[in-house]
Amino acid sequence: MQRTNFHDMACSIARTLDVIGEPWSPLILRDVWAGFAKFDEIQADLGISRKVLTERLNHLVDHGVLDRRPYDRRPRYEYVLTQKGTELLDMLMAMANWGDHWLAGEAGPPVLYRHHTCGEIGRVELRCSHCGEPMHGDNVDLLPGPGAAVA
The missing domain is CATH 1.10.10.10 (Winged helix-like DNA-binding domain superfamily/Winged helix DNA-binding domain)
Known part of the structure; x- marks a missing residue:
């Protein structure tokens, strides 16, 4: 196929x-x-x-x-x-966070993430690169960017 x-x-x-x-x-x-x-x-x-x-x-x-x-x-x-591959890990951790929240069940998440900088167990959160506040699908607007398709 x-x-x-x-x-x-x-x-x-x-x-x-x-x-x-x-x-x-x-x-x-x-x-x-x-x-x-x-x-x-x-x-x-x-x-x-x-x-x-x-x-x-x-x-x-x-x-x-x-x-x-x-x-x-x-x-x-x-x-x-590669560096390109390492940056994809951010997306995989975000996917895992969603799976932990919605699909892990009674047993809880199968993997925990210890942050190298502080040594604590944490979870991935999306934050605005400008103000540092959380970013979620319900608090952002999608605007055309410079690479948007021209109609």
Whole structure:
């Protein structure tokens, strides 16, 4: 089945989905972030087919989200987050925060986040880069930006 190409849309959400919108991609990024660097480690943790994992890893490398580094002469590779990939972790933490709030159930969240700066367990919150106040979908307006599509 051919995937829809969102790359050329004048929408940052669509363009982001073009890179990581396939359901395995965020889970692969999560695994690399959690320390699963080698193909076999990621494959075993996710239970994903080797073919699909190869396709997803190639896609993420091609888009500059992951780097592939050889670790033996076969060659075999380990995967590391690039700066571009590291910045996607913010979005994954926001997704996890929503999942913790709405889907965690009685057991509570499966993962806690300890902040390096203060050493405390915290959760991700979106804040305005100008005033520092919380930003949510119900307290912002969407305005055309410089990259908006021209009608």
